[in-house]
Amino acid sequence: MAKITLEEALKRPVTVDRARLDATTEEDIRRYMMEDGFDPDDPSYLDGAAIVLPPRMIRERLGMTQATFAEVIGAPLATLKNWEQGRTMIPPCVRTLLNILDREPEAALRAIMAGRPEAA
Structure with missing residues (x-):
C-alpha cells in the first residue's frame, strides 16, 4: 500500500x-441500484444493516447537555464534541454503548450509574 x-x-x-x-x-x-442487482422497491437489501444515530441525536433525546452526556459515557467533553461534529470516528465500543443508550435508555443509564458513587 x-x-x-x-x-x-x-x-x-x-x-x-x-x-x-x-x-x-x-x-x-x-x-x-437496479444495475447493481438491488430492487429499490424491496427494502430487504438493507437486511443486516444497522441504523446508526448520531451521538447528538441520542444525547438530545436523553435531554442532556454535552458536558453531562460526556460524563455519563465516560468520555472527555472535547472528544464528544469531535464525534458530534464528525471530526473523528467513533470507536466501535462507544458506538455499541450509544446504540444501547438509544434503544434501552433507562436500563443503560441505571447500569452506568450503578457503579458510580452517589453525588453528595
Whole structure:
C-alpha cells in the first residue's frame, strides 16, 4: 500500500465530478441500484444493516447537555464534541454503548450509574 503525506494528497487533482454528482436524480439512483442487482422497491437489501444515530441525536433525546452526556459515557467533553461534529470516528465500543443508550435508555443509564458513587 502506497503511503503519501497530507501535502501530497492535497496536491492531487480532485477526481469527483461535482456537477455530475449534483445533477444525479432519485431516478438515476434507482437505475444505479437496479444495475447493481438491488430492487429499490424491496427494502430487504438493507437486511443486516444497522441504523446508526448520531451521538447528538441520542444525547438530545436523553435531554442532556454535552458536558453531562460526556460524563455519563465516560468520555472527555472535547472528544464528544469531535464525534458530534464528525471530526473523528467513533470507536466501535462507544458506538455499541450509544446504540444501547438509544434503544434501552433507562436500563443503560441505571447500569452506568450503578457503579458510580452517589453525588453528595
